[in-house]
Amino acid sequence: MQYIYFIRPHKENFAETMTEEEGNIMGTHFLYLQELLEAGKLILAGPETTGKFGITIIETESEDEAREIMMNDPAVKSGIVSPELFPYRVSLLRK
Numbered sequence: 001m002q003y004i005y006f007i008r009p010h011k012e013n014f015a016e017t018m019t020e021e022e023g024n025i026m027g028t029h030f031l032y033l034q035e036l037l038e039a040g041k042l043i044l045a046g047p048e049t050t051g052k053f054g055i056t057i058i059e060t061e062s063e064d065e066a067r068e069i070m071m072n073d074p075a076v077k078s079g080i081v082s083p084e085l086f087p088y089r090v091s092l093l094r095k
Contacts, residue, residue: 015051
């Protein structure tokens with residue numbers, strides 16, 4: 001099963017105005033996503049370039065597992081972003 005989760009920062013112009021602490025959290029967020037990629041759970045991840053939102057597409061056995069992955073994302077756990085989870089299906093993917 002595939003899921004997409006969006007993260008949205010709590011302030012505007014996040015990419016341009018993040019504090020050092022927020023930057024550190026986002027670095028940890030990136031490492032978390034790399035671990036998911038290595039574990040075969042992550043399909044795709046990345047931010048909208050101004051920092052308005054980011055997306056993560058994952059493949060899991062259940063919605064509960066997808067929600068657990070999302071809620072354990074360091075950016076979500078820290079409270080600097082709000083998450084939203086949706087069932088998703090990758091239909092086309094460029095090689």
